Amino acid sequence: MAGEAAWPEDADGGRRREDEHPAGDPPRHDPHKLHIPVRLFLEHLNYLQSNYRVISLGDFLRAKRENRRLPDYSVILTFDDGFQDFFSVAAEQLARRKLPATVFVITDRTFDYLHPNGEFYLSWQEVQKLAASGTEVGSHTCSHTSLLDLPFDEARRELEDSRTAIRDHISQEDLPLSYPYGQTSEAISKLVQSLGYSCGITGTLGPNGSDMDLFALSRTVIASDDDLVTFAARVSGLTWWASKLRQLFEQQEWKRMGNALFSMRRIERRAKF
Numbered sequence: 001m002a003g004e005a006a007w008p009e010d011a012d013g014g015r016r017r018e019d020e021h022p023a024g025d026p027p028r029h030d031p032h033k034l035h036i037p038v039r040l041f042l043e044h045l046n047y048l049q050s051n052y053r054v055i056s057l058g059d060f061l062r063a064k065r066e067n068r069r070l071p072d073y074s075v076i077l078t079f080d081d082g083f084q085d086f087f088s089v090a091a092e093q094l095a096r097r098k099l100p101a102t103v104f105v106i107t108d109r110t111f112d113y114l115h116p117n118g119e120f121y122l123s124w125q126e127v128q129k130l131a132a133s134g135t136e137v138g139s140h141t142c143s144h145t146s147l148l149d150l151p152f153d154e155a156r157r158e159l160e161d162s163r164t165a166i167r168d169h170i171s172q173e174d175l176p177l178s179y180p181y182g183q184t185s186e187a188i189s190k191l192v193q194s195l196g197y198s199c200g201i202t203g204t205l206g207p208n209g210s211d212m213d214l215f216a217l218s219r220t221v222i223a224s225d226d227d228l229v230t231f232a233a234r235v236s237g238l239t240w241w242a243s244k245l246r247q248l249f250e251q252q253e254w255k256r257m258g259n260a261l262f263s264m265r266r267i268e269r270r271a272k273f
Contacts (some may be wrong), residue, residue: 036224042093043228048075049097052235056100057136058174061198064214075235077101078201078219080140080178082109082127084120091130103130104140104178104201107165124169131170138176139163139197146181147188155188159195174198182219189215205240 036044048054052075063070077094079086082105094101109121122130131137139162141147147155163175177192182203184192192200193215200215208218220234233239 036222036226038089040224040226040228040231041090044222044226044231045093045097045099047228047232048077048235049099051232054099057102057138057176057199059100061174061176061214078138078178079103081144082106082122082140084122084126087122087126087130091133091135094135095133100134100136102136102138102176103127104138104176105166106140106142106144107162108142109144110165127166128169131172136174136176137166137170137172138178139166140178141180144180146183147179148183148185152187152191156191156195159192159197163195163197176201179203184216189213205243207237207240 052073053071055070055074055076057076057078060070060074060076062068077099079090079101082103086103090101103122105122105127110124110127127137139159141158142162142165143158145158147158150158159177166172166175175197176199177197178201179188182201184200184202189200198214199217201217201219203221204216204218205220206218212218220237220240222231222234226234230239
């Protein structure tokens with residue numbers, strides 16, 4: 001499964017969030033590894049249930065507004081895109097374990113829209129059934145076009161129309177947004193806030209600390225080939241720390257190489273004289 005979840009709390013009060021895409025039989029063409037096989041999906045859920053406190057995105061937002069500390073090892077599960085197998089497969093498994101989740105729907109695709117890989121999206125009727133059963137619903141905009149690629153007025157329309165469509169079909173206190181492709185900017189995030197969304201979720205890997213911007217929340221994406229060991233490493237933040245250390249090492253290596261090149265040039269110049 002691929003998803004987005006709140007991180008376990010670390011020293012600075014950070015939370016991890018993991019993003020899950022639909023669980024089911026993966027499509028034949030899945031180059032981005034976003035569709036998790038059912039077997040792995042169930043292993044992931046069982047691991048979370050045994051080792052973490054899965055809370056809803058709404059609980060997370062209310063705690064931030066009220067400046068309340070969340071329980072240690074809290075995790076938020078979110079599912080992007082709103083594929084139909086969230087309703088037919090994932091929702092039932094989550095309900096059996098009493099695990100809350102948020103699904104982000106692409107509102108222009110809730111009318112028996114068929115994805116090129118052969119998958120259907122959730123219908124409004126299915127979205128309403130999910131909301132009635134306790135699943136939180138969020139926006140993934142109208143068309144899933146990167147908001148950074150649109151004129152500002154068109155980006156506003158995508159956000160406004162998607163929010164209105166969801167409000168017309170379900171009643172929910174908070175309405176979160178997952179940015180298409182995880183991409184946003186300072187101007188877009190401010191627009192999202194001004195339109196009444198409760199938060200904005202990016203594709204940036206990293207912890208959400210106590211001073212986080214609710215409209216630039218980070219996430220941890222789970223890949224379709226993440227076995228249980230890899231999944232546990234992602235949820236714990238180990239892979240994030242490893243990536244930060246790798247970046248630091250690469251920066252130091254480039255700096256060292258740059259200094260060596262500079263020194264060689266100095267030596268070469270001296271030799272000419």
